[in-house]
Amino acid sequence: MNKLLKLPIFLGVVGCLCGGVLSLTNFITKDKIAQDEYERANAAYYKHFAEFKTKKEVALTDELKAGGVTLKEEIFSDEQQTASLGYIYTCSVVGFAGKSSPINFTLSFADGKINNYVNLGHGESAQGAKFLDWLDKGGNNLTNLDAGKAETGSSVTYGAISKAFSLCTADYLANYNK
Amino acid sequence: MKKLKVFLNGLLYENPTLVIFLGMCPALGTTGTIENAVYMSLCVLFVLFLSNVIISSIRKIVPNEVRIPVYIIIIATLVSIVDMLFHAYLPYDVYQSLGSFISLIVVNCIILGRAESFASKNKVSDSIIDALGYSAGFAMAIIVVAFFRELIGTGALSWAGHSLQIIPSEYAIKLFSTNSGAFITLGLVVAGYTAIMEAVKAKKAAKEKLAENK
Numbered sequence: 001m002n003k004l005l006k007l008p009i010f011l012g013v014v015g016c017l018c019g020g021v022l023s024l025t026n027f028i029t030k031d032k033i034a035q036d037e038y039e040r041a042n043a044a045y046y047k048h049f050a051e052f053k054t055k056k057e058v059a060l061t062d063e064l065k066a067g068g069v070t071l072k073e074e075i076f077s078d079e080q081q082t083a084s085l086g087y088i089y090t091c092s093v094v095g096f097a098g099k100s101s102p103i104n105f106t107l108s109f110a111d112g113k114i115n116n117y118v119n120l121g122h123g124e125s126a127q128g129a130k131f132l133d134w135l136d137k138g139g140n141n142l143t144n145l146d147a148g149k150a151e152t153g154s155s156v157t158y159g160a161i162s163k164a165f166s167l168c169t170a171d172y173l174a175n176y177n178k
Numbered sequence: 179m180k181k182l183k184v185f186l187n188g189l190l191y192e193n194p195t196l197v198i199f200l201g202m203c204p205a206l207g208t209t210g211t212i213e214n215a216v217y218m219s220l221c222v223l224f225v226l227f228l229s230n231v232i233i234s235s236i237r238k239i240v241p242n243e244v245r246i247p248v249y250i251i252i253i254a255t256l257v258s259i260v261d262m263l264f265h266a267y268l269p270y271d272v273y274q275s276l277g278s279f280i281s282l283i284v285v286n287c288i289i290l291g292r293a294e295s296f297a298s299k300n301k302v303s304d305s306i307i308d309a310l311g312y313s314a315g316f317a318m319a320i321i322v323v324a325f326f327r328e329l330i331g332t333g334a335l336s337w338a339g340h341s342l343q344i345i346p347s348e349y350a351i352k353l354f355s356t357n358s359g360a361f362i363t364l365g366l367v368v369a370g371y372t373a374i375m376e377a378v379k380a381k382k383a384a385k386e387k388l389a390e391n392k
Binding site for chain 2: 003006007010011014015018021022025026028029032036040
């Protein structure tokens with residue numbers, strides 16, 4: 001009887017002590033882990049706005065939806081969402097008259113002009129992606145996409161991307177000038 | 179003298195990876211880069227050191243019938259602590275590439291083996307030396323394997339995002355970066371290590387024979 005009680009009690013005590021140590025470690029590390037995970041999840045936002053803190057989704061117009069824009073967000077540098085930094089449009093477009101692979105990217109605007117372009121991934125071949133590489137390098141400050149038409153693969157990707165660029169720019173400026 | 183013997187036992191004569199082939203899972207899975215191998219070695223050092231210290235300290239009060247569950251609970255706790263600390267403070271890429279191998283330390287035979295066969299029978303100071311010897315032996319083996327795999331497989335050695343190209347990348351043999359390459363490299367390192375140890379033994383024996391004849 002003595003042994004019957006002693007063994008489970010001993011195991012219980014060891015388990016409780018280990019649980020306590022684990023709780024303490026979790027208490028010490030949880031904030032750092034949560035902060036890192038938040039930053040990782042929002043890494044793309046920091047590429048557009050280094051001071052990014054919070055974001056607010058904005059309703060899309062039918063025209064934007066039809067042009068491949070999947071998300072429009074206003075970006076703020078504070079928790080209260082009073083200090084606006086600009087807007088980010090997330091796009092997923094398909095080149096070659098809808099027969100190619102999707103090209104995913106985000107485009108941001110601030111102070112009445114294009115702020116940055118971030119490539120989120122595409123299914124183009126190395127040759128087909130030359131125009132996208134040109135954009136990644138900040139091709140012509142992203143203001144004149146026609147200058148990249150000479151790049152290989154632009155015939156496949158240029159049309160869809162420039163259409164999305166134009167739509168986003170028009171939408172941003174229409175609201176900016178209000 | 180006894181302490182040095184205990185240390186050298188883990189480091190050389192009973193090297194866990196190269197001689198008694200324990201803990202082969204991380205030895206194969208985390209040796210793609212030197213950086214991963216170093217962090218895995220630190221993980222094993224932390225867990226083995228503390229598990230040996232704790233188990234040796236409580237060896238007289240642990241009932242024999244429940245000693246294995248107690249060891250497992252202690253080791254699992256230490257592994258979970260390492261996992262949380264690595265998640266919080268290690269570069270995320272490194273943490274991700276170590277992946278499940280950190281959790282798998284719970285079932286690493288080196289840790290449980292040393293707990294059962296050494297720490298539970300010896301005093302704390304000897305258990306510390308034993309943990310250091312075995313950790314050093316494990317670290318030495320997997321870092322050597324990782325060095326050859328990374329160098330031959332990619333032609334470069336990298337650390338924290340910085341890379342030093344030693345062999346032009348077109349001469350790199352990609353096979354060594356794959357799982358098959360891990361087996362091949364480990365086999366070659368074991369063969370080389372065994373040859374060196376045999377040569378040392380033979381030399382020592384010849385010396386002793388010469389001394390006897392004199």
